[in-house]
Amino acid sequence: xxxxxxxxxxxxxxxxxxxxxLKGEFVRGVSGFRHSIGDADFPAEPNRYxxxxxxxxxxxxxxxxxxxxxxxxxxxxxxxxFPSRTDETDPVAPNLWEFxxxxxxxxxxxxxxxxxxxxxxxxxxxxxxxxxxxxxSSEGSVPILFDKKTxxxxxxxxxxxxxxxxxxxxxLGSNIQEDxxxxxxxxxxxSDIEKLNDKIYSNINNGAYKAGFSSDQAVYATAFRNYFDTxxxxxxxxxxxxRPFLTGDRFTEADLxxxxxxxxxxxxxxxxxxxxAAKILDYPHxxxxxxxxxxxxxxxxxxxxxHCKQGYFGRSWNNVVPLGPIHPMTYPEAYGHPELA
Ligand SMILES: N[C@@H](CCC(=O)N[C@@H](CS)C(=O)NCC(=O)O)C(=O)O
Numbered sequence: 001x002x003x004x005x006x007x008x009x010x011x012x013x014x015x016x017x018x019x020x021x022l023k024g025e026f027v028r029g030v031s032g033f034r035h036s037i038g039d040a041d042f043p044a045e046p047n048r049y050x051x052x053x054x055x056x057x058x059x060x061x062x063x064x065x066x067x068x069x070x071x072x073x074x075x076x077x078x079x080x081x082f083p084s085r086t087d088e089t090d091p092v093a094p095n096l097w098e099f100x101x102x103x104x105x106x107x108x109x110x111x112x113x114x115x116x117x118x119x120x121x122x123x124x125x126x127x128x129x130x131x132x133x134x135x136x137s138s139e140g141s142v143p144i145l146f147d148k149k150t151x152x153x154x155x156x157x158x159x160x161x162x163x164x165x166x167x168x169x170x171x172l173g174s175n176i177q178e179d180x181x182x183x184x185x186x187x188x189x190x191s192d193i194e195k196l197n198d199k200i201y202s203n204i205n206n207g208a209y210k211a212g213f214s215s216d217q218a219v220y221a222t223a224f225r226n227y228f229d230t231x232x233x234x235x236x237x238x239x240x241x242x243r244p245f246l247t248g249d250r251f252t253e254a255d256l257x258x259x260x261x262x263x264x265x266x267x268x269x270x271x272x273x274x275x276x277a278a279k280i281l282d283y284p285h286x287x288x289x290x291x292x293x294x295x296x297x298x299x300x301x302x303x304x305x306x307h308c309k310q311g312y313f314g315r316s317w318n319n320v321v322p323l324g325p326i327h328p329m330t331y332p333e334a335y336g337h338p339e340l341a
Pocket of ligand 1: 028030031056057058059139140141142143156157158159
């Protein structure tokens with residue numbers, strides 16, 4: 001994709017990506033499958049679509065949040081990969097997402113109960129890569145939105161997946177009545193949401209990866225600054241009129257997209273992404289916002305912090321998962337306590 005057409009609210013500019021990577025910058029690539037539910041080939045119907053995710057992946061967290069908040073748990077099926085990717089001992093290759101519910105977590109010493117086999121293709125693939133390979137693609141990322149009827153990948157860009165789940169929630173079989181269901185992208189708030197998405201994607205969601213996965217001190221320092229400057233801005237926005245959500249009274253896509261990063265910040269990113277200027281607990285309005293979103297129906301069930309810890313503190317951390325934070329409280333229990341901040 002040329003730099004010209006990059007929508008920086010959902011993917012980063014690929015300009016000079018080769019040189020930038022050589023210099024040590026983490027540059028996220030662009031997803032290849034960009035069909036939509038609602039296209040002629042992919043009509044919106046209940047029990048037809050499927051999500052492949054890993055719970056540690058924040059982009060997948062967007063998709064599981066949308067699925068749960070929109071009441072699609074019984075209409076869009078889900079498979080969950082093990083949070084650590086394959087290693088050098090794997091018969092196929094290292095660094096691949098694997099559906100393996102019997103794999104043991106170094107953190108808990110047991111299998112992770114949320115992990116599943118692959119149930120949508122009828123082939124019980126072990127690797128997400130095999131789902132792509134069946135379509136002649138060499139990609140390997142999650143999340144994947146998959147059509148069980150045609151056995152094709154619909155889309156593998158989370159920003160687009162959540163938008164289509166919202167647009168077609170009713171036809172996809174939501175079990176929440178229309179008037180009781182959040183509209184994540186209401187027409188009256190589109191421009192506010194887009195502005196927030198742009199800033200939050202670049203500086204927070206992808207910014208965290210730029211800080212944690214770049215090997216150049218200056219790239220890290222810029223990402224670190226942008227991340228905390230944006231947190232301060234969002235703290236002021238919430239404080240300005242005590243609004244419960246980023247755009248006002250309603251939970252929208254902007255909140256949904258901020259949540260996966262802030263959920264991971266104190267227990268994982270503070271250490272792993274070297275984002276150790278402050279915890280979310282140090283921002284009273286953002287903390288209470290985080291607790292408010294955590295309390296929404298379906299949000300707690302959309303993820304597991306054990307998977308996040310297991311996935312982020314892998315081989316580069318000697319496969320030893322840090323045990324904190326413990327003060328003032330363990331996580332995710334802390335998210336039930338808005339009064340801590
Ligand atoms: N643009 C994608 C990015 C997804 C992504 O980067 N997923 C990571 C996991 S957090 C992944 O699967 N990477 C492995 C790969 O790309 O092969 C989205 O937002 O859906």
